[in-house]
Amino acid sequence: MTIRVEYFGQLATVTDKREELREIAEGATLRELLHDLADTYGRPFAAIVTDTDGNIRPSLLALMNGAVVDKTDNPVIGDGSSLKLLSAIAGG
Amino acid sequence: MLIRLNERETDLPADMTLYGIRAMYKSDADLVILNGAPVREDAPIADGDRVVLIKRGEIPGRDELEALMAARHTPGVHERVKNAVVGIAGAGGLGSNAAAALARLGVGTIIIVDFDVVEPSNLNRQHYFVDQIGTPKVLALADTLRRIHPYINVDPRIVRLDRTNCASLFAGADIVVEAFDGAEAKSMLVESMAAVFPKRPVVMASGLAGHESGNSIITRKISDGMYVVGDLVNEARPGRGLMSPRVGIAAHHQANTVLRLLLGETAA
Numbered sequence: 023m024t025i026r027v028e029y030f031g032q033l034a035t036v037t038d039k040r041e042e043l044r045e046i047a048e049g050a051t052l053r054e055l056l057h058d059l060a061d062t063y064g065r066p067f068a069a070i071v072t073d074t075d076g077n078i079r080p081s082l083l084a085l086m087n088g089a090v091v092d093k094t095d096n097p098v099i100g101d102g103s104s105l106k107l108l109s110a111i112a113g114g
Numbered sequence: 115m116l117i118r119l120n121e122r123e124t125d126l127p128a129d130m131t132l133y134g135i136r137a138m139y140k141s142d143a144d145l146v147i148l149n150g151a152p153v154r155e156d157a158p159i160a161d162g163d164r165v166v167l168i169k170r171g172e173i174p175g176r177d178e179l180e181a182l183m184a185a186r187h188t189p190g191v192h193e194r195v196k197n198a199v200v201g202i203a204g205a206g207g208l209g210s211n212a213a214a215a216l217a218r219l220g221v222g223t224i225i226i227v228d229f230d231v232v233e234p235s236n237l238n239r240q241h242y243f244v245d246q247i248g249t250p251k252v253l254a255l256a257d258t259l260r261r262i263h264p265y266i267n268v269d270p271r272i273v274r275l276d277r278t279n280c281a282s283l284f285a286g287a288d289i290v291v292e293a294f295d296g297a298e299a300k301s302m303l304v305e306s307m308a309a310v311f312p313k314r315p316v317v318m319a320s321g322l323a324g325h326e327s328g329n330s331i332i333t334r335k336i337s338d339g340m341y342v343v344g345d346l347v348n349e350a351r352p353g354r355g356l357m358s359p360r361v362g363i364a365a366h367h368q369a370n371t372v373l374r375l376l377l378g379e380t381a382a
Contacts, residue, residue, distance in 0.1 A: 030336070031321060031346025081297035083304055088337040090308035106336060110300035111349035113323040113356055114208040114293055 023048055023101040030108040036066040051096045053078055070109050083108045115161040121181035132157045136167055143167035176265045183220060192220055198376050199223040201287030203275055203303050205251040207356055208319050209293030210241035211365035217259040219373060223267040224259065226252045227283055229274040239358040277302060281310035289375055291368050292318035304340065313339055317371045321345040322364040324354045331363050333371050335382035343367040
Protein backbone atom coordinates (compact mmCIF):
# COMPACT_ATOMS: atom_id res chain seq x y z
CA MET A 23 0.00 0.00 0.00
CA THR A 24 1.14 3.49 -0.72
CA ILE A 25 0.59 6.39 1.63
CA ARG A 26 1.72 10.00 1.69
CA VAL A 27 3.55 11.27 4.77
CA GLU A 28 4.05 14.97 5.40
CA TYR A 29 6.58 16.20 7.96
CA PHE A 30 6.57 19.47 9.90
CA GLY A 31 9.17 21.26 12.00
CA GLN A 32 11.78 19.08 13.65
CA LEU A 33 10.59 16.02 11.75
CA ALA A 34 11.10 17.81 8.44
CA THR A 35 14.60 18.69 9.64
CA VAL A 36 15.66 15.18 10.65
CA THR A 37 14.16 13.55 7.55
CA ASP A 38 15.30 16.40 5.28
CA LYS A 39 11.92 16.05 3.62
CA ARG A 40 8.64 17.86 3.61
CA GLU A 41 6.75 14.85 2.34
CA GLU A 42 7.19 11.51 0.70
CA LEU A 43 5.27 8.56 -0.65
CA ARG A 44 5.83 5.48 1.45
CA GLU A 45 5.07 1.80 0.98
CA ILE A 46 3.58 0.12 4.04
CA ALA A 47 2.19 -3.32 4.74
CA GLU A 48 -1.54 -3.83 4.61
CA GLY A 49 -3.00 -3.37 8.08
CA ALA A 50 -0.02 -1.39 9.32
CA THR A 51 -0.72 0.82 12.31
CA LEU A 52 0.50 4.29 13.17
CA ARG A 53 2.97 2.89 15.65
CA GLU A 54 4.34 0.45 13.08
CA LEU A 55 4.71 3.25 10.57
CA LEU A 56 6.63 5.37 13.09
CA HIS A 57 9.00 2.48 13.86
CA ASP A 58 9.46 1.91 10.15
CA LEU A 59 10.28 5.59 9.67
CA ALA A 60 12.67 5.45 12.64
CA ASP A 61 14.49 2.59 10.94
CA THR A 62 14.91 4.76 7.88
CA TYR A 63 15.82 8.05 9.54
CA GLY A 64 17.63 6.80 12.62
CA ARG A 65 17.88 7.91 16.21
CA PRO A 66 17.11 11.61 15.71
CA PHE A 67 13.73 10.69 14.26
CA ALA A 68 13.09 7.96 16.82
CA ALA A 69 13.94 10.28 19.69
CA ILE A 70 11.27 12.74 18.59
CA VAL A 71 8.42 10.30 17.98
CA THR A 72 8.98 7.50 20.50
CA ASP A 73 10.24 7.07 24.04
CA THR A 74 12.91 4.64 25.13
CA ASP A 75 10.31 1.87 25.38
CA GLY A 76 9.21 2.47 21.82
CA ASN A 77 5.91 4.03 22.76
CA ILE A 78 4.62 7.01 20.81
CA ARG A 79 5.52 10.21 22.63
CA PRO A 80 2.55 12.21 23.95
CA SER A 81 3.86 15.35 22.26
CA LEU A 82 3.48 13.85 18.77
CA LEU A 83 0.49 14.96 16.74
CA ALA A 84 -0.65 12.80 13.86
CA LEU A 85 -3.34 13.65 11.35
CA MET A 86 -4.79 11.05 9.03
CA ASN A 87 -6.71 12.29 6.02
CA GLY A 88 -7.03 15.69 7.65
CA ALA A 89 -8.30 14.52 11.03
CA VAL A 90 -6.31 14.56 14.26
CA VAL A 91 -6.01 10.97 15.46
CA ASP A 92 -5.96 9.68 19.00
CA LYS A 93 -2.53 8.07 19.24
CA THR A 94 -3.63 5.79 22.03
CA ASP A 95 -5.97 4.12 19.53
CA ASN A 96 -2.96 3.27 17.35
CA PRO A 97 -5.15 3.43 14.24
CA VAL A 98 -4.68 1.23 11.19
CA ILE A 99 -3.53 3.21 8.17
CA GLY A 100 -5.61 2.70 5.07
CA ASP A 101 -4.31 2.48 1.52
CA GLY A 102 -3.89 5.90 -0.04
CA SER A 103 -4.00 7.66 3.30
CA SER A 104 -2.39 11.02 3.82
CA LEU A 105 -0.55 11.43 7.12
CA LYS A 106 0.79 14.59 8.68
CA LEU A 107 3.28 14.34 11.53
CA LEU A 108 4.16 17.18 13.85
CA SER A 109 5.83 17.13 17.23
CA ALA A 110 4.68 19.89 19.57
CA ILE A 111 7.57 21.57 21.35
CA ALA A 112 7.71 23.34 24.68
CA GLY A 113 7.28 27.04 25.17
CA GLY A 114 4.48 29.41 25.93
CA MET B 115 -24.05 69.63 9.17
CA LEU B 116 -23.26 66.04 10.03
CA ILE B 117 -20.35 65.23 12.31
CA ARG B 118 -19.22 62.17 14.30
CA LEU B 119 -19.63 62.96 18.00
CA ASN B 120 -18.07 60.26 20.16
CA GLU B 121 -18.35 58.09 17.05
CA ARG B 122 -22.07 58.64 16.65
CA GLU B 123 -23.38 60.47 13.63
CA THR B 124 -24.84 63.75 14.89
CA ASP B 125 -26.72 66.47 13.00
CA LEU B 126 -25.83 69.98 14.17
CA PRO B 127 -26.61 73.57 13.16
CA ALA B 128 -24.13 74.98 10.66
CA ASP B 129 -22.80 77.66 13.07
CA MET B 130 -22.03 75.26 15.93
CA THR B 131 -18.56 75.52 17.48
CA LEU B 132 -16.51 72.99 19.38
CA TYR B 133 -17.26 74.43 22.79
CA GLY B 134 -20.90 74.82 21.82
CA ILE B 135 -21.01 71.08 21.25
CA ARG B 136 -19.39 70.49 24.62
CA ALA B 137 -21.92 72.74 26.35
CA MET B 138 -24.79 70.96 24.64
CA TYR B 139 -23.73 67.32 24.96
CA LYS B 140 -21.17 66.92 27.78
CA SER B 141 -20.53 70.08 29.73
CA ASP B 142 -18.28 68.30 32.24
CA ALA B 143 -15.92 67.05 29.53
CA ASP B 144 -12.36 68.13 30.35
CA LEU B 145 -10.81 66.81 27.16
CA VAL B 146 -11.99 67.83 23.71
CA ILE B 147 -10.54 66.04 20.70
CA LEU B 148 -11.11 67.33 17.19
CA ASN B 149 -10.18 65.02 14.34
CA GLY B 150 -7.73 63.08 16.50
CA ALA B 151 -5.96 65.99 18.18
CA PRO B 152 -6.66 67.50 21.62
CA VAL B 153 -7.91 71.08 21.36
CA ARG B 154 -7.53 73.75 24.08
CA GLU B 155 -9.60 76.57 22.62
CA ASP B 156 -12.88 76.92 20.83
CA ALA B 157 -12.90 76.28 17.12
CA PRO B 158 -15.38 76.16 14.26
CA ILE B 159 -16.72 72.79 13.17
CA ALA B 160 -17.11 71.58 9.62
CA ASP B 161 -19.23 68.92 8.06
CA GLY B 162 -17.62 65.48 8.51
CA ASP B 163 -15.51 66.43 11.54
CA ARG B 164 -14.95 63.89 14.32
CA VAL B 165 -15.34 65.23 17.84
CA VAL B 166 -14.67 63.25 21.00
CA LEU B 167 -15.68 64.60 24.42
CA ILE B 168 -14.09 62.89 27.42
CA LYS B 169 -14.33 63.35 31.15
CA ARG B 170 -11.10 61.99 32.60
CA GLY B 171 -11.58 58.90 34.73
CA GLU B 172 -15.13 58.28 33.59
CA ILE B 173 -15.89 54.95 31.97
CA PRO B 174 -18.09 55.52 28.92
CA GLY B 175 -21.31 53.55 28.54
CA ARG B 176 -21.30 50.29 26.61
CA ASP B 177 -22.49 51.60 23.26
CA GLU B 178 -20.30 54.66 23.41
CA LEU B 179 -17.15 52.76 24.40
CA GLU B 180 -17.72 50.11 21.76
CA ALA B 181 -18.16 52.78 19.13
CA LEU B 182 -15.05 54.64 20.28
CA MET B 183 -12.91 51.48 20.46
CA ALA B 184 -14.16 50.09 17.17
CA ALA B 185 -13.60 53.40 15.39
CA ARG B 186 -10.11 52.27 14.37
CA HIS B 187 -11.18 48.74 13.40
CA THR B 188 -11.68 47.85 9.77
CA PRO B 189 -15.40 48.49 9.09
CA GLY B 190 -17.53 45.44 9.76
CA VAL B 191 -15.05 43.73 12.09
CA HIS B 192 -16.64 44.76 15.38
CA GLU B 193 -20.05 43.42 14.40
CA ARG B 194 -18.49 40.04 13.57
CA VAL B 195 -16.44 39.63 16.75
CA LYS B 196 -18.77 41.02 19.41
CA ASN B 197 -20.89 37.87 19.54
CA ALA B 198 -17.95 35.45 19.31
CA VAL B 199 -16.83 33.11 22.08
CA VAL B 200 -13.12 32.27 22.22
CA GLY B 201 -11.56 29.77 24.61
CA ILE B 202 -7.97 30.10 25.77
CA ALA B 203 -6.23 27.06 27.24
CA GLY B 204 -3.47 28.42 29.43
CA ALA B 205 -2.93 31.94 30.73
CA GLY B 206 0.84 32.18 30.43
CA GLY B 207 2.91 34.03 27.86
CA LEU B 208 0.77 33.02 24.92
CA GLY B 209 -2.63 33.04 26.57
CA SER B 210 -2.34 36.30 28.47
CA ASN B 211 -1.07 38.24 25.47
CA ALA B 212 -3.53 36.68 23.04
CA ALA B 213 -6.34 37.44 25.48
CA ALA B 214 -5.36 41.10 25.69
CA ALA B 215 -5.39 41.37 21.90
CA LEU B 216 -8.78 39.67 21.69
CA ALA B 217 -10.20 41.96 24.38
CA ARG B 218 -9.01 45.01 22.46
CA LEU B 219 -10.72 43.57 19.39
CA GLY B 220 -13.92 43.39 21.39
CA VAL B 221 -14.41 39.63 21.23
CA GLY B 222 -17.67 39.20 23.10
CA THR B 223 -16.78 36.33 25.43
CA ILE B 224 -13.36 35.03 26.41
CA ILE B 225 -13.10 31.80 28.43
CA ILE B 226 -9.70 31.52 30.12
CA VAL B 227 -8.62 28.32 31.84
CA ASP B 228 -5.47 27.89 33.94
CA PHE B 229 -4.68 26.60 37.44
CA ASP B 230 -1.49 28.56 38.07
CA VAL B 231 -0.71 31.77 39.97
CA VAL B 232 1.32 34.77 38.84
CA GLU B 233 5.00 34.43 39.76
CA PRO B 234 7.76 37.00 39.41
CA SER B 235 9.45 34.98 36.65
CA ASN B 236 6.27 35.30 34.56
CA LEU B 237 6.64 39.06 34.27
CA ASN B 238 9.35 38.86 31.57
CA ARG B 239 6.74 37.89 28.97
CA GLN B 240 3.30 37.44 30.43
CA HIS B 241 0.64 40.15 30.54
CA TYR B 242 0.69 40.60 34.32
CA PHE B 243 1.85 43.25 36.72
CA VAL B 244 3.96 43.23 39.87
CA ASP B 245 0.97 43.85 42.09
CA GLN B 246 -0.66 40.69 40.72
CA ILE B 247 2.07 38.33 41.98
CA GLY B 248 0.47 35.46 43.86
CA THR B 249 -2.95 35.96 42.27
CA PRO B 250 -4.47 33.12 40.25
CA LYS B 251 -3.57 33.95 36.66
CA VAL B 252 -7.07 33.73 35.29
CA LEU B 253 -8.37 36.14 37.95
CA ALA B 254 -5.53 38.58 37.36
CA LEU B 255 -6.04 38.35 33.63
CA ALA B 256 -9.80 38.77 33.90
CA ASP B 257 -9.21 41.92 35.93
CA THR B 258 -6.83 43.28 33.29
CA LEU B 259 -9.14 42.43 30.41
CA ARG B 260 -12.03 44.19 32.14
CA ARG B 261 -9.82 47.25 32.52
CA ILE B 262 -9.21 47.12 28.76
CA HIS B 263 -12.85 46.54 27.88
CA PRO B 264 -15.37 46.45 30.73
CA TYR B 265 -18.22 45.30 28.53
CA ILE B 266 -16.88 42.00 27.19
CA ASN B 267 -17.67 38.80 29.07
CA VAL B 268 -14.64 37.21 30.68
CA ASP B 269 -15.11 33.72 32.08
CA PRO B 270 -12.07 32.75 34.19
CA ARG B 271 -11.76 29.13 35.33
CA ILE B 272 -9.16 27.99 37.85
CA VAL B 273 -8.85 24.47 36.52
CA ARG B 274 -6.01 22.19 35.44
CA LEU B 275 -6.99 21.10 31.95
CA ASP B 276 -6.71 17.43 31.05
CA ARG B 277 -8.25 14.97 28.63
CA THR B 278 -11.37 14.65 30.75
CA ASN B 279 -12.38 18.31 30.89
CA CYS B 280 -11.09 20.19 27.81
CA ALA B 281 -14.11 19.53 25.67
CA SER B 282 -16.67 20.41 28.34
CA LEU B 283 -14.91 23.60 29.40
CA PHE B 284 -14.65 24.79 25.82
CA ALA B 285 -17.94 23.37 24.57
CA GLY B 286 -19.32 26.85 24.01
CA ALA B 287 -16.27 28.29 22.29
CA ASP B 288 -16.28 29.04 18.57
CA ILE B 289 -12.49 28.76 18.48
CA VAL B 290 -9.93 27.54 21.02
CA VAL B 291 -6.43 28.96 21.46
CA GLU B 292 -3.88 26.42 22.70
CA ALA B 293 -1.57 28.44 24.94
CA PHE B 294 0.22 25.92 27.11
CA ASP B 295 3.90 25.81 27.90
CA GLY B 296 4.44 22.04 27.90
CA ALA B 297 4.67 20.05 24.68
CA GLU B 298 2.55 17.17 25.94
CA ALA B 299 -0.19 19.51 27.10
CA LYS B 300 -0.27 21.16 23.68
CA SER B 301 -0.90 17.86 21.93
CA MET B 302 -3.36 16.81 24.61
CA LEU B 303 -5.51 19.88 24.02
CA VAL B 304 -5.52 19.45 20.24
CA GLU B 305 -6.38 15.75 20.46
CA SER B 306 -9.01 16.23 23.16
CA MET B 307 -10.84 18.91 21.22
CA ALA B 308 -10.61 16.98 17.95
CA ALA B 309 -12.07 13.88 19.58
CA VAL B 310 -15.28 15.67 20.58
CA PHE B 311 -15.46 18.65 18.24
CA PRO B 312 -13.59 17.60 15.10
CA LYS B 313 -14.56 20.72 13.16
CA ARG B 314 -13.89 23.22 15.97
CA PRO B 315 -10.87 25.36 15.05
CA VAL B 316 -7.87 25.12 17.38
CA VAL B 317 -4.99 27.57 17.06
CA MET B 318 -1.91 26.10 18.69
CA ALA B 319 1.62 27.43 19.06
CA SER B 320 4.90 25.57 18.85
CA GLY B 321 8.38 27.03 18.52
CA LEU B 322 8.73 30.52 19.94
CA ALA B 323 11.62 30.35 22.39
CA GLY B 324 14.93 32.16 22.12
CA HIS B 325 15.86 35.29 20.21
CA GLU B 326 15.99 34.02 16.66
CA SER B 327 14.41 36.20 14.00
CA GLY B 328 10.82 37.09 14.66
CA ASN B 329 10.26 36.53 10.95
CA SER B 330 10.63 32.79 11.47
CA ILE B 331 7.37 32.71 13.43
CA ILE B 332 4.58 32.07 10.97
CA THR B 333 1.07 30.65 10.94
CA ARG B 334 0.51 27.35 9.19
CA LYS B 335 -2.78 25.71 8.39
CA ILE B 336 -2.25 22.01 9.04
CA SER B 337 -5.81 20.96 8.27
CA ASP B 338 -9.32 22.39 8.27
CA GLY B 339 -9.59 23.60 11.83
CA MET B 340 -5.98 23.12 12.94
CA TYR B 341 -3.54 26.00 12.79
CA VAL B 342 -0.02 26.12 14.20
CA VAL B 343 1.86 29.30 15.00
CA GLY B 344 5.63 29.31 15.53
CA ASP B 345 8.86 28.21 13.92
CA LEU B 346 8.21 24.57 14.97
CA VAL B 347 11.87 24.20 15.90
CA ASN B 348 13.00 26.37 18.80
CA GLU B 349 11.76 24.80 21.99
CA ALA B 350 12.15 26.25 25.46
CA ARG B 351 15.01 24.58 27.34
CA PRO B 352 17.95 25.54 29.57
CA GLY B 353 19.99 27.98 27.51
CA ARG B 354 17.06 28.98 25.31
CA GLY B 355 14.58 31.03 27.26
CA LEU B 356 11.13 32.39 26.68
CA MET B 357 11.10 36.14 26.24
CA SER B 358 8.50 38.74 25.59
CA PRO B 359 9.19 39.66 21.94
CA ARG B 360 8.90 36.24 20.30
CA VAL B 361 6.25 35.00 22.71
CA GLY B 362 4.28 38.16 21.98
CA ILE B 363 4.71 37.75 18.23
CA ALA B 364 3.36 34.21 18.47
CA ALA B 365 0.48 35.23 20.71
CA HIS B 366 -0.54 37.94 18.31
CA HIS B 367 -0.30 35.51 15.39
CA GLN B 368 -2.75 33.38 17.32
CA ALA B 369 -5.06 36.33 17.98
CA ASN B 370 -4.90 37.35 14.34
CA THR B 371 -5.74 33.81 13.24
CA VAL B 372 -8.73 33.89 15.56
CA LEU B 373 -9.82 37.18 14.02
CA ARG B 374 -9.43 35.84 10.50
CA LEU B 375 -11.45 32.75 11.33
CA LEU B 376 -14.20 34.84 12.91
CA LEU B 377 -14.30 36.85 9.70
CA GLY B 378 -14.63 33.66 7.67
CA GLU B 379 -11.10 33.76 6.29
CA THR B 380 -9.74 30.24 6.62
CA ALA B 381 -6.35 30.54 4.90
CA ALA B 382 -3.31 30.79 7.18
